[in-house]
Amino acid sequence: MSTEIVTDVVVIGAGPCGLFAAFELGLLDLKCHFIDILDRPGGQCAELYPEKPIYDIPGFPVVTGQDLTDNLMAQIAPFAPEFHFNRMVNSIEKQEDGSFKLATDADEIFHAKVVVIAAGGGSFQPKRPPVDNIEAFENKSVFYSVRKMDDFRDQDVVIVGGGDSALDWTLNLQPIVRSLTLVHRRAVFKAAPASVNKMQELVGEGKINFLTGQIGKLDGENGQINHVHLTTDAGDLSVPATRLLPFFGLTMKLGPVADWGLELNDNTIKVDTEKFETSVPGIFAIGDINWYPGKLKLILSGFHEAALMAQAAKKIVSPDERVVFQYTTSSTKLQKKLGVA
Numbered sequence: 001m002s003t004e005i006v007t008d009v010v011v012i013g014a015g016p017c018g019l020f021a022a023f024e025l026g027l028l029d030l031k032c033h034f035i036d037i038l039d040r041p042g043g044q045c046a047e048l049y050p051e052k053p054i055y056d057i058p059g060f061p062v063v064t065g066q067d068l069t070d071n072l073m074a075q076i077a078p079f080a081p082e083f084h085f086n087r088m089v090n091s092i093e094k095q096e097d098g099s100f101k102l103a104t105d106a107d108e109i110f111h112a113k114v115v116v117i118a119a120g121g122g123s124f125q126p127k128r129p130p131v132d133n134i135e136a137f138e139n140k141s142v143f144y145s146v147r148k149m150d151d152f153r154d155q156d157v158v159i160v161g162g163g164d165s166a167l168d169w170t171l172n173l174q175p176i177v178r179s180l181t182l183v184h185r186r187a188v189f190k191a192a193p194a195s196v197n198k199m200q201e202l203v204g205e206g207k208i209n210f211l212t213g214q215i216g217k218l219d220g221e222n223g224q225i226n227h228v229h230l231t232t233d234a235g236d237l238s239v240p241a242t243r244l245l246p247f248f249g250l251t252m253k254l255g256p257v258a259d260w261g262l263e264l265n266d267n268t269i270k271v272d273t274e275k276f277e278t279s280v281p282g283i284f285a286i287g288d289i290n291w292y293p294g295k296l297k298l299i300l301s302g303f304h305e306a307a308l309m310a311q312a313a314k315k316i317v318s319p320d321e322r323v324v325f326q327y328t329t330s331s332t333k334l335q336k337k338l339g340v341a
């Protein structure tokens with residue numbers, strides 16, 4: 001049975017612009033839930049350039065992608081937004097009462113009065129390794145992300161890749177699996193050095209097996225793998241495996257956003273510049289996913305769009321409430337919401 005969640009606002013995408021929207025919505029007492037395909041907040045900043053410095057965020061002469069994400073998470077913490085990671089919004093349907101019903105690929109239904117699409121360049125989708133017939137095993141015994149760690153408990157797991165996702169999941173899953181083999185094409189990793197050191201310690205203790213090589217063929221039936229064939233420096237090997245996690249990076253595709261009946265401009269959603277509302281009243285689009293004349297795909301543009309969107313969203317959620325414009329510097333009411341007064 002689907003899980004049903006009722007909220008004021010659903011924000012699709014927990015990139016920097018979506019995250020800041022939770023702040024602006026929170027100041028107006030609107031409760032929001034985030035849905036994101038990735039397993040962490042930060043969108044492009046956290047996924048594509050966590051350690052790169054950004055120089056054009058107002059008030060920060062320099063901040064890395066990850067530090068900006070961490071600061072945004074701290075800034076919105078008083079409003080306790082709820083996060084649903086590792087799932088994609090597949091569909092949005094307008095209901096007779098004007099509200100929206102959203103369905104995810106994790107069998108959840110969200111009911112919201114307002115939808116904010118902050119989906120950036122679209123959905124990050126895993127790159128599929130060049131392995132014959134891998135599709136037959138996908139989502140049964142081959143996964144591109146970990147939704148529930150319990151699915152890997154007592155399994156023979158093969159993880160392929162050398163980036164943060166491969167190393168993070170190697171370390172997180174090792175204590176609960178029956179066996180774990182990490183495969184990377186060379187013994188040089190792109191992941192955080194602390195994770196690499198920890199992984200090497202576990203290899204030294206015989207708790208995980210590390211092989212340099214590439215995956216070839218998969219053996220199994222009815223979607224369940226039983227062996228992964230590898231081409232390694234030491235020759236061809238066949239490793240017993242009941243779960244395979246290939247982490248070959250991500251590509252960005254517009255994905256299901258294109259099918260939601262919104263007026264588009266190429267691969268972006270047309271909005272007005274007063275409220276950043278789409279062609280469907282009650283659905284807003286902010287950040288890189290939207291388009292209007294003069295649009296700049298900058299984080300600071302998305303922050304401005306979030307502030308104006310929130311004012312319009314408030315009118316939809318609480319049509320009878322009068323909103324008085326206030327500064328956070330001087331309003332004790334706003335400071336109470338932020339937990340500082």
Ligand code: FAD
Nearest residue numbers: 013015016017036037043044089119120122287288298299
């Ligand atoms: P994103 O950061 O793209 O986040 C969108 C989120 O939505 C993603 O997490 C995605 O998984 C999720 N999503 C999409 N579709 C769905 C769906 N159907 N269901 C669930 N989740 C979904 N900008 C600057 O201002 N200054 C810079 O110096 C700068 N440097 C950059 C350097 C690089 C290398 C790159 C790649 C970009 C840079 N940018 C910079 C651009 C900046 O990162 C983007 O403008 C910003 O990330 C847009 O934020 P966003 O919240 O709109 O979307």
